[in-house]
Amino acid sequence: MKKLRILLLLIVLMPFSCEVNKSYRVTYLVTDCSSGFDIWYRNENTDLIHKRIIPASEEDEWKYNFVVEEGDIVFISAIYDDINSSLKAKILIDNKVYKEAFSKHDTANFVIVSGTVPYHDE
Secondary structure (H helix, E strand, O other): OOOHHHHHHHHHHHHHHHOOOOEEEEEEEEEEOOEEEEEHHHHHOEEEEEEOOOOOOOOOOOEEEEEEEEEEEEEEEEEEEEOOOOEEEEEEEOOOOEEEEEEOOOOOEEEEEEEEOOOOOO
């Protein structure tokens, strides 16, 4: 009888012991840059990726989408070439701006946007 009570207690408590993280769609977005730029970003495998981007015009945008879980780190960094240019970098979580940064006429400093995907209680 005692073993049966312990087994029932474990069965009742089991659903509360499982932790489930919610998934979110993340978009890295770079806009407002008419010159070439270098970009570094963290992907869904936590790898740091580097790419060289040459936009055709300031209207062009660079995008990267993937899925993350609560608590994951998101990171994007970019630097542009032309002193007469600018650059805006954003991280969107489920199509809402999470963080963003902007630079104009500054080819010496990186535009960096990063953070940890927030936890939400439901």
